[in-house]
Amino acid sequence: MAEKKPSIHDIARIAGVGVGTVSRVLNSQPNVADATRERVERVMAELDYRPTFAARHIRTGRSQLFGFVTDQVLTTPFAHDLIRGAQARARQADHMLMVIDADGDDRVREQAVTNLLERGVEGIVYAAMFNHGVHLPAALREVPTVLVDCYEVARDLPSVVPDEALGGREATERLLQDGHVRIAMITNDALSTGYPAAVERFEGYCQALEAHGVTFDEALVREGLGSADSGYRHTRDLLDLELPPTGFFFGTDRMAMGAYFAFAERGLRVPHDVSVVGFDDQHYIADALRPALTTMALPHAAMGRWAVEHLLTASWGEGRPPVQHQLVCPLVERGSVGPVPAEPGRKG
Amino acid sequence: MAEKKPSIHDIARIAGVGVGTVSRVLNSQPNVADATRERVERVMAELDYRPTFAARHIRTGRSQLFGFVTDQVLTTPFAHDLIRGAQARARQADHMLMVIDADGDDRVREQAVTNLLERGVEGIVYAAMFNHGVHLPAALREVPTVLVDCYEVARDLPSVVPDEALGGREATERLLQDGHVRIAMITNDALSTGYPAAVERFEGYCQALEAHGVTFDEALVREGLGSADSGYRHTRDLLDLELPPTGFFFGTDRMAMGAYFAFAERGLRVPHDVSVVGFDDQHYIADALRPALTTMALPHAAMGRWAVEHLLTASWGEGRPPVQHQLVCPLVERGSVGPVPAEPGRKG
DNA sequence: AGTTCCACTGGAATCGGTTCCACACGCGCC
DNA sequence: GGCGCGTGTGGAACCGATTCCAGTGGAACT
Numbered sequence: 001m002a003e004k005k006p007s008i009h010d011i012a013r014i015a016g017v018g019v020g021t022v023s024r025v026l027n028s029q030p031n032v033a034d035a036t037r038e039r040v041e042r043v044m045a046e047l048d049y050r051p052t053f054a055a056r057h058i059r060t061g062r063s064q065l066f067g068f069v070t071d072q073v074l075t076t077p078f079a080h081d082l083i084r085g086a087q088a089r090a091r092q093a094d095h096m097l098m099v100i101d102a103d104g105d106d107r108v109r110e111q112a113v114t115n116l117l118e119r120g121v122e123g124i125v126y127a128a129m130f131n132h133g134v135h136l137p138a139a140l141r142e143v144p145t146v147l148v149d150c151y152e153v154a155r156d157l158p159s160v161v162p163d164e165a166l167g168g169r170e171a172t173e174r175l176l177q178d179g180h181v182r183i184a185m186i187t188n189d190a191l192s193t194g195y196p197a198a199v200e201r202f203e204g205y206c207q208a209l210e211a212h213g214v215t216f217d218e219a220l221v222r223e224g225l226g227s228a229d230s231g232y233r234h235t236r237d238l239l240d241l242e243l244p245p246t247g248f249f250f251g252t253d254r255m256a257m258g259a260y261f262a263f264a265e266r267g268l269r270v271p272h273d274v275s276v277v278g279f280d281d282q283h284y285i286a287d288a289l290r291p292a293l294t295t296m297a298l299p300h301a302a303m304g305r306w307a308v309e310h311l312l313t314a315s316w317g318e319g320r321p322p323v324q325h326q327l328v329c330p331l332v333e334r335g336s337v338g339p340v341p342a343e344p345g346r347k348g
Numbered sequence: 349m350a351e352k353k354p355s356i357h358d359i360a361r362i363a364g365v366g367v368g369t370v371s372r373v374l375n376s377q378p379n380v381a382d383a384t385r386e387r388v389e390r391v392m393a394e395l396d397y398r399p400t401f402a403a404r405h406i407r408t409g410r411s412q413l414f415g416f417v418t419d420q421v422l423t424t425p426f427a428h429d430l431i432r433g434a435q436a437r438a439r440q441a442d443h444m445l446m447v448i449d450a451d452g453d454d455r456v457r458e459q460a461v462t463n464l465l466e467r468g469v470e471g472i473v474y475a476a477m478f479n480h481g482v483h484l485p486a487a488l489r490e491v492p493t494v495l496v497d498c499y500e501v502a503r504d505l506p507s508v509v510p511d512e513a514l515g516g517r518e519a520t521e522r523l524l525q526d527g528h529v530r531i532a533m534i535t536n537d538a539l540s541t542g543y544p545a546a547v548e549r550f551e552g553y554c555q556a557l558e559a560h561g562v563t564f565d566e567a568l569v570r571e572g573l574g575s576a577d578s579g580y581r582h583t584r585d586l587l588d589l590e591l592p593p594t595g596f597f598f599g600t601d602r603m604a605m606g607a608y609f610a611f612a613e614r615g616l617r618v619p620h621d622v623s624v625v626g627f628d629d630q631h632y633i634a635d636a637l638r639p640a641l642t643t644m645a646l647p648h649a650a651m652g653r654w655a656v657e658h659l660l661t662a663s664w665g666e667g668r669p670p671v672q673h674q675l676v677c678p679l680v681e682r683g684s685v686g687p688v689p690a691e692p693g694r695k696g
Numbered sequence: 697a698g699t700t701c702c703a704c705t706g707g708a709a710t711c712g713g714t715t716c717c718a719c720a721c722g723c724g725c726c
Numbered sequence: 727g728g729c730g731c732g733t734g735t736g737g738a739a740c741c742g743a744t745t746c747c748a749g750t751g752g753a754a755c756t
Contacts, residue, residue, distance in 0.1 A: 365705075366705060368706060369705060
C-alpha cells in the first residue's frame with residue numbers, strides 16, 4: 001500500500017524521458033514537444049505526483065518563504081487583517097508566510113528568528129502593535145526585514161505604521177464639522193510613554209482645533225489607559241465638569257465602549273446628547289455598540305500588504321536610509337456623531 | 349562583501365575534518381572527540397554558520413513542519429489562543445507551524461493544502477469555528493489531519509471540539525445555583541442549522557433544568573443570531589413578558605453585550621435585578637462590560653495543543669475510527685450573576 | 697606478539713529537484 | 727555535399743545536508 005512518493009526520476013523513467021525534460025514540463029518551460037509534454041503530464045497525474053519543494057529550494061537557493069513574526073498583535077482581532085493582507089500579496093508572488101507568535105518573550109523571539117533563518121526565509125515581517133519602538137534580535141539583520149506598527153529605535157529598518165496624527169486630526173475634524181467645540185480627548189496611553197499611537201493622535205487633535213480656530217482647553221484632555229474601564233471613569237469625570245464636552249474623541253474603541261455605559265448612567269443619548277469618535281475600528285465592539293461607533297480604522301490589511309510588497313520590490317543592502325512609511329487611517333462613519341445639542345442651561 | 353552562506357563542506361575544509369564529523373557535531377551525536385568537536389564548533393561560530401533546513405529535510409524526509417489552516421477563526425480574537433496552544437506544543441517537538449488563512453474561499457483552501465503538501469508538511473490542523481460540519485479537500489487525506497472546532501461530516505477524520513452540552517449545562521446550573529428558576533436561553537444560532545454549538549448548548553440548558561426539576565418553558569427560549577443586536581432585541585422581547593426571566597443565558601458574549609444595553613434602557617441592574625451568563629469568553633467584551641460578564645470559556649489553547657499532540661502521537665493509517673474528542677469549557681466567574689431578586693409584584 | 701574491541705574519523709552515496717552542456721535530427725542555403 | 731541553425735532531448739553535475747561503510751590507531755586481553 002503505502003509506497004513512497006514518486007520522484008521526478010520515477011516520472012522520467014515511466015514516461016520514458018530524461019529528468020531534464022520532466023523538470024522543463026514542471027516549470028512550463030518552452031522547448032518541449034507538445035506530445036512529450038502531454039505524455040509527461042499524464043504520468044504525473046496518474047501517479048499523483050507532487051514536486052518536493054525542499055529540493056527546488058536547495059538547488060535554486062530560493063525558499064519563496066517569508067517569516068511573519070507577531071509580537072502582541074496576535075492577541076487582537078487585528079491579526080486577521082494583517083495576516084490576510086500580507087498573505088494575499090505573498091500569494092501573488094508565489095510566496096508563503098510562516099507565522100510565529102513571539103508573545104512578548106525575548107527568548108521565543110530570538111528562537112523564532114533563528115528557526116526562520118534556518119528555514120531559509122527570504123525576508124521577515126515583524127508585526128507588533130501600538131506603533132512603539134522596539135529592539136530587535138541582531139540576527140534579523142541577516143535578511144530583509146520590515147517592521148509593522150512599530151519601529152526600530154535606531155530607525156535603521158524600514159517600517160510601516162498608521163498615520164496617527166492625521167487620524168487624530170480627522171477624528172477631531174469630524175466632530176468640529178458637526179459644530180462641536182467643546183471636544184474632549186482621552187488619549188490611549190500616558191503621553192509620557194512617547195508612543196506615537198498616543199502622542200501623535202493627541203497632536204492631530206491639537207492641529208485640528210488650531211486649524212479651526214478653537215482654543216485648546218487642557219481640562220478636556222485626559223490620559224487614558226485604553227481600557228473600557230478607563231474610558232468609563234474619564235467620561236464620568238468629564239461629565240462632571242461645569243461645562244461638560246459635547247464631543248468625545250477616544251484613543252481606543254474600548255474606551256468609547258466604557259463611555260457608553262457612563263452616558264447610559266446619566267441618561268445621555270448618543271448621538272443626540274453627546275457625540276463620540278473612537279479609534280482602532282475593533283468591529284466586534286464598534287459594530288455592537290448602540291448606536292454603532294464612528295471610529296478611525298487602523299489600516300492593518302494595507303500595512304500587511306505594504307510590508308510584503310516592500311520585501312518583494314525594495315532594493316536591499318543599499319545605503320539610503322530605510323523607508324519609514326505611513327498609511328492613512330480611514331474614517332469609518334457609523335452612527336455616533338450628530339449635531340451639537342441646544343444647550344438647555346444657556347437659553348437666556 | 350556579500351559572500352554566500354557557508355555550507356557544511358566549508359566548515360569541514362576549514363576545520364580540517366570530514367563532512368561526516370561536522371554533521372555529527374551538528375546533531376550532537378556521540379563518538380566525536382572533545383577536541384574535534386570544539387574545533388568544529390569554533391569554526392561554525394566564526395563563520396556564523398547556520399545549517400540549511402531544506403537539505404536536511406530532503407535527505408531525512410522529515411520536514412518537522414505542520415500545516416495550520418484557519419478558516420474563519422482568524423477573524424476572531426480566539427485565533428491567538430489556538431495558535432499559541434498549537435505552536436507551544438509543536439515547539440516542544442522541534443516542529444514549526446505554517447499558518448494559512450483560507451478565509452472561507454474554497455479555491456484558496458484547495459491551494460493552501462496543495463502548497464502545504466509540496467512543502468512536505470507531516471500533518472495538518474484544520475481549524476474553523478462554531479463547531480460545524482465541513483467538507484474538506486480530498487488532498488488532505490494524504491497526510492495526518494486533525495480538525496479543530498469543526499468536524500468532517502463523514503466523521504472519518506479526528507477532531508477536537510468544545511463540549512458544548514456540558515458547557516450549556518454548567519452555565520445554566522450556575523444560574524440555578526443562585527436560585528433562578530425563570531431562566532431564558534438565547535441560542536447563538538437557529539437550532540435548525542444543526543450546529544452543535546447552537547443545538548448542544550441548548551440541550552445542556554434543558555438537561556440542567558430537568559436535573560433540577562425546573563419545568564421547561566418554551567416562551568423563555570429564543571433563537572438568536574449571535575450578534576449584539578440580536579441579543580438586544582430578544583432581551584427586550586423577554587423583558588416584555590408578563591413574567592420576565594430573572595436569569596439569562598446567552599449563546600455568545602456578544603449577545604450578552606447587547607442585552608446589557610436593553611437592561612440599561614429599562615433601568616435594570618446586573619446582577620442586582622437580572623443575572624447573566626454568556627458563552628465564548630471573548631475577553632475584550634466580557635472584561636469590558638460593567639459588571640464584567642460571567643461566561644463559559646471556549647478551550648482554544650487546549651484544542652490547539654490537543655490537535656498537535658494528536659498529530660505527533662496518534663498512530664495513523666490504522667483501521668479504528670478516528671477520535672472525536674471533546675474538551676470542557678471552564679466557567680469564568682466574573683460579576684454578572686447574583687441571587688434572585690425579591691419579586692415586587694408578588695408580595696401578596 | 698597477536699587478537700579483539702572500541703572510539704573516532706573520512707568520504708562516497710544519497711535525497712529530489714535544477715541547470716547546463718552535448719548532441720541528434722531536420723531543414724534550408726550556398 | 728558541407729555548413730549553419732534551431733528545436734528537442736538525455737543525463738551528469740550540483741545544491742547542502744545525512745547516513746553508512748570502511749578504516750585507523752591505541753588500549754585491553756589472551
